[in-house]
Amino acid sequence: MSAAGEIVHGRALPGGFDEGADVVVVGSGAGGAVVATLLAEAGLRVVVLEEGPYYRPEEIAGFRPTEAMRRMWREAGLLAAFGVGQTPLIGVTVGRNVGGSSVHTGGVCFRVPPAVHDEWARLHGLRELSERAFEDAYLDVERRLHVGEVPAADRSLSTKKFVEGASKLGIPMRPIRRNTQGCEGNGRCNFGCPKGAKMSVDLSYLPGAVGLGARVVSDALVERVLVERGRAVGVEGRLLGGPAGGRGARFRVRAPTVVAACGTLHTPLLLHASGVRSPHLGRHITLHPAVRLCALFDDEVRGWDGALQSVYSDHYAGDGITLVGVYTAVNVLASALPGAGPAHRQWVRQLPRLGVFGAMVHDEGGGAVRPSALGREGVLSYEMAARDLSRLRRAITVLGEIAFAAGASKVFPPIFGVPPASTLAELRALETAPLDPRRIECIAFHPLGSARMANDPRRGVTAADGSVYGLEGLYVADGSVLPTSIGVNSQEPIMAMATRIAWGLRDRRPRA
Amino acid sequence: MSVGLRPDDRDPPAPRWPEGRVRRARAVVEALLADRDARGALVAPPAAECDRLVGEFALWVASGSNNVLTGFRLFFVLLEILPPFVVGRLAPMTRLSLAERVAYFEALEGSRLGLLASLFVAVKLPLCALAYEGGDSLSLTGFDRTGIAVRRLPVAGAGATPAGGGGA
Numbered sequence: 001m002s003a004a005g006e007i008v009h010g011r012a013l014p015g016g017f018d019e020g021a022d023v024v025v026v027g028s029g030a031g032g033a034v035v036a037t038l039l040a041e042a043g044l045r046v047v048v049l050e051e052g053p054y055y056r057p058e059e060i061a062g063f064r065p066t067e068a069m070r071r072m073w074r075e076a077g078l079l080a081a082f083g084v085g086q087t088p089l090i091g092v093t094v095g096r097n098v099g100g101s102s103v104h105t106g107g108v109c110f111r112v113p114p115a116v117h118d119e120w121a122r123l124h125g126l127r128e129l130s131e132r133a134f135e136d137a138y139l140d141v142e143r144r145l146h147v148g149e150v151p152a153a154d155r156s157l158s159t160k161k162f163v164e165g166a167s168k169l170g171i172p173m174r175p176i177r178r179n180t181q182g183c184e185g186n187g188r189c190n191f192g193c194p195k196g197a198k199m200s201v202d203l204s205y206l207p208g209a210v211g212l213g214a215r216v217v218s219d220a221l222v223e224r225v226l227v228e229r230g231r232a233v234g235v236e237g238r239l240l241g242g243p244a245g246g247r248g249a250r251f252r253v254r255a256p257t258v259v260a261a262c263g264t265l266h267t268p269l270l271l272h273a274s275g276v277r278s279p280h281l282g283r284h285i286t287l288h289p290a291v292r293l294c295a296l297f298d299d300e301v302r303g304w305d306g307a308l309q310s311v312y313s314d315h316y317a318g319d320g321i322t323l324v325g326v327y328t329a330v331n332v333l334a335s336a337l338p339g340a341g342p343a344h345r346q347w348v349r350q351l352p353r354l355g356v357f358g359a360m361v362h363d364e365g366g367g368a369v370r371p372s373a374l375g376r377e378g379v380l381s382y383e384m385a386a387r388d389l390s391r392l393r394r395a396i397t398v399l400g401e402i403a404f405a406a407g408a409s410k411v412f413p414p415i416f417g418v419p420p421a422s423t424l425a426e427l428r429a430l431e432t433a434p435l436d437p438r439r440i441e442c443i444a445f446h447p448l449g450s451a452r453m454a455n456d457p458r459r460g461v462t463a464a465d466g467s468v469y470g471l472e473g474l475y476v477a478d479g480s481v482l483p484t485s486i487g488v489n490s491q492e493p494i495m496a497m498a499t500r501i502a503w504g505l506r507d508r509r510p511r512a
Numbered sequence: 513m514s515v516g517l518r519p520d521d522r523d524p525p526a527p528r529w530p531e532g533r534v535r536r537a538r539a540v541v542e543a544l545l546a547d548r549d550a551r552g553a554l555v556a557p558p559a560a561e562c563d564r565l566v567g568e569f570a571l572w573v574a575s576g577s578n579n580v581l582t583g584f585r586l587f588f589v590l591l592e593i594l595p596p597f598v599v600g601r602l603a604p605m606t607r608l609s610l611a612e613r614v615a616y617f618e619a620l621e622g623s624r625l626g627l628l629a630s631l632f633v634a635v636k637l638p639l640c641a642l643a644y645e646g647g648d649s650l651s652l653t654g655f656d657r658t659g660i661a662v663r664r665l666p667v668a669g670a671g672a673t674p675a676g677g678g679g680a
Contacts, residue, residue, distance in 0.1 A: 011522065053522045064645045064660050066572060066638070071522065076575035078583075078638065089630045186664050194663045241522060304655060305664055330653045331660060335640030340621065341546035341614035342554065345652065348644065352654035377577035416629035417622030438626020441633070 007054050007098060007210060010219030011241035016249035021047040021215075023505070024235055024255040026222045026270065029100015030491050031478030031498040032261030033201035034141070036216070037209040038502035042509070046214040047253050048206075049235065051262070052096035054218035057203060060103065060192035065329040068191040072097040073104065074265065075377060081287065081367060081444070084383035088392075088442040090289055092380065093190070094263060098218050099202030101263070102491060105445070106189045106309040106326070107178035107198045109147045110488035111138050111496070113317075124483050125455040128464040128500075137499040141492055145179035145199045154185055156306025158355035159325035161297065163311055165406030166323070173311040176324070179204070179491075180307075187304040188329045201495075220251060221376070225258050225274035225474055232258040232274075232473035257505060259466075261478040261498070264447040265369050268480065269378050271451060271461070272371065276471055278461045284452055285367025286485035287382060287444035290360035291396055292326055294337070294412040295403035296420065300352045303327045317362075320388070321395045322487060323402075326358035336441065338412065338419065347412075357402060359395035362487030363388045369450055380447075384437070392440060393431050400427040414441035446490040451480040466501035477501045526567075527574040536588040537566045539606045540635055543613035545643055554611050561647070568642050587635050594620070598628065 022044040025032045036048045055063075055072065069077030074096040081090040095101035117131035127133070141147075152175070155163070163173045179199040186194050196203070210216055222237040234255050239248030260267045268282035304327065313323040327333075330351060337347040366383040384392075400411045401424065410420040413430055416439045421427040454460025457469035460483070466475040477498040479490055486493055529537070542556040549555045556562070573584050595601045595608060599616045608616060620632035643649045645660045657664070 055522075062661050066568070066642050066645060069641075070572045070575040071520075075577060075580050076572055078573070078576050078580050080634075088626075089634075184664055188661075194661055241524075300654075302654070302656070329645070329660065330655045331641050331643075331645035331650065334644040334649075334653055335637045338621065340544050340617035340636070342548050343614075343618065344544070344640075345547050348649075348652050349654070372577075372579055374578040374582060377579050379579065416626070416633055436624060436626035436629075439624075439629050440626075 007206070008215065008217045009054055010217045010239045011053070011248065013239060013249070016239065016251045018252045019047070019254070021045045021253055021255040023047075023257045023259060024049065024253045025259045025261055026235060027051075027100065027261035027263060027478060028098050028201070028206065028216060029095060029261065029263060029478065030102045030201060030494040032259065033099070033102070033205040033209070034495050034498035035259050035261060035477045035502040035505070036214050037205040038499065039506060040209040040212040040214040042506040044506075044509070046209065047255070048209070048214060048216040049220040049222050049237070049253065050098050050216065050218045051221045051240065052098065052218065053241070054098040057196040061194045061196060063192050065188065065191040065331055068104075079380070081380045081382040083438060084381050086386065086389055086437045087382055087384035088289070088437045088440040090287060090382060091443045092287065092447060093443065093445050094265060094447065098206070098216065099200045102200040103192065103202060104190050105200070105489070105491050107180050108309050108489040109142070109145065109177045109179050109492040112486050112493045113488060116484065116486050120483050126453060126464050126483065129453070129483070134496050134500065137496040137503075138492070140499055141495045145204050146181050147177050147179050147492070149175040149177050150307050150310040154183060154307040155310045155325070156185065156187060156303045156327060157301045158303030158327055159306060159310050161295070161301060161355045161406040162325045162357050162402060165402035165404070166313060168405040169402060171313055171315045171323070171402065173313050176309055176312050178307070178309070183307055185306040187306055187308050187327050189308040191329055219248070222270060223273060225260070225270065226252070226254070227275060227471065230472065232471055234258065257473055257475065259475045259477050261476070263478050264450045264480040265378060265380060267476055267478055268369055268450045269371055271468065274471075274474075276461070276468055276474075278457070278469065280452060280454075280459070281461050282369045282450050284365050284449045285369060285380070285382070286363050286365040286448050287367055288360045288446040288485065288487070289363055289384065289388065289392055289442050289444050290358060291392060291399070291414045291440070291442060292356055292358040293396060293399040293403065293414055294333070295355045295357065295406070295408035296350060296410040296412070297353050297355060297408055301355045302352050303355055304330055316398065317487070319394065320362040320391045320487065321398065322360050322362065323398065324358045324360065327356050338417070355403065355406070355408070357399045359399055361388050361391045361395065363485050365449060365485060367447065389437055392442065397428055397431045400424070415439050416441060446479070448479040448482045448485065448490055451476050452483045453481045454483065465504045475501060475505065523571065524574045527570045529570050533585070533588055534566055535606055536592050537569060538562050539613060540591065541565050541639055541643070543610060543617055544636060544639055545649065546610055546614055554614070556610055565639060565642050569639060572638060572642070584635070587631055590631055591635065594628070598623070
């Protein structure tokens, strides 16, 4: 394909290719990059096929937010889950590029909460997923990512207001841990770090894999897993893009081990296209629906200066709510302010005085992804549980209470068409007022669970070692295998899960 | 290709939207970004700015799948035909005056029917995100860097790293 030591732009290849490897990994995000790197370190011949494009860190650093979205986010950043029943329309952000969503996270690194590990081990019978069994994997991931607490000095004024308000209400805030080196607080992590300080897997894992001879090819859409005599023997697909933008040449990679790491939204589509059948495939998707609330202060906050995320609170964990200090690029923030024309621009002028507070819900699930008749992207639907809708509305109230305690003069509830609230009473009334849930502005960053692990094929798609029930040689190593919602950011849990799966594969050391 | 876009062969080919969809998108942009001038009159943004935004938006939508393109085709058609049901004006959106369009969009956003509000917001969010990431509109936000992708200004007394070191 090309000389070793560099990531290959698939769209620039003169034609297709047909080659062999020990392992072929589909996807280069938090799951795929980890598996590829660990197996390359073990001496295996690895090929990584990534559907999205490759952009170098210095290119990403110069992208405007909308450029980053249309070039590197799935569905150009315009993806939404269709709400079924009493469910908001939920914007879903997922990466589609070399490095996957790890390039677009706020860098937040949580381990799976002990209670969730316990649920997996005890209630789901997956003893291999206990907290203790994950310890070494967490340590390995954290070492490679340079995970550490965000110092208080890196907090934005917006976050300081969040902490101040929470403190007045007796809500403890803790420092978040992130995977950054030399963060200078540019406040736009989701659209690429201008400093290159975020240790996304394109910086922290893949260079090591490529240096050891792994081939990473971008713009390579895998269409199906090759199956012979009931076992996976490789993959085939086609290259995307190219100067003419047309259909690209076909490729095939033969390998005795195939690892699907396309993420929660695409792994089930690939498995389905490859003949895997399970009533659980593509279902049970959890999203961690999230809301953010803007608060207007008398003084300038200029929340864009400081770490994007630096504190959280699990004070409401019992209610399924995690509070997080957040911000976003100013243009994205401006777009979410209420009104049109002069009324909207009046609020945009107040942006330096706006703080932003966030919360996400540890949801029951209710999402499903299905093939679309219109093309290769699936259709994502989500039916929010009544309990989770109540949690979402409760979270809005809590965020507003914190904002008022911090001295905000107005808060902007994330409900379309609702004017800013000037009093606690106005805000609290909203929580119980009759409301079409589709008016709630809701976003999600952590789709999980569409090929969930279970100790029995009647209850899930994959076994605890990542193998797909019913198709030998095929493994899954991404967020789709997580058995339940985890209630925290999913980057590190996915990477730790992928580490476990890779170690298992390494110890079996398949050879072509 | 529109002003402000950096040519890149990893982008899809520049799309050519039909005239009707361009006219509708332009009408939405004008109303979204309308403002009062010094005399208090409602004015639309400059034509060149509207053209730039519509061009960039078309490229953005083209970067998604057919699901996305189909969705936005539908959204613009619905925005065009809904004024009689939302503000009681028997005219398509593109025939409304600038003030009427602003009022129409505010009524959509404030609708008790979440689907109507979502319809408007689905178009408002990307168009405003494009508008407020450069030029005069970015200045309006008070953002104090020379561009939206420019690194943070050094903080006096904080040494080489503005925020006093990294997060790790």
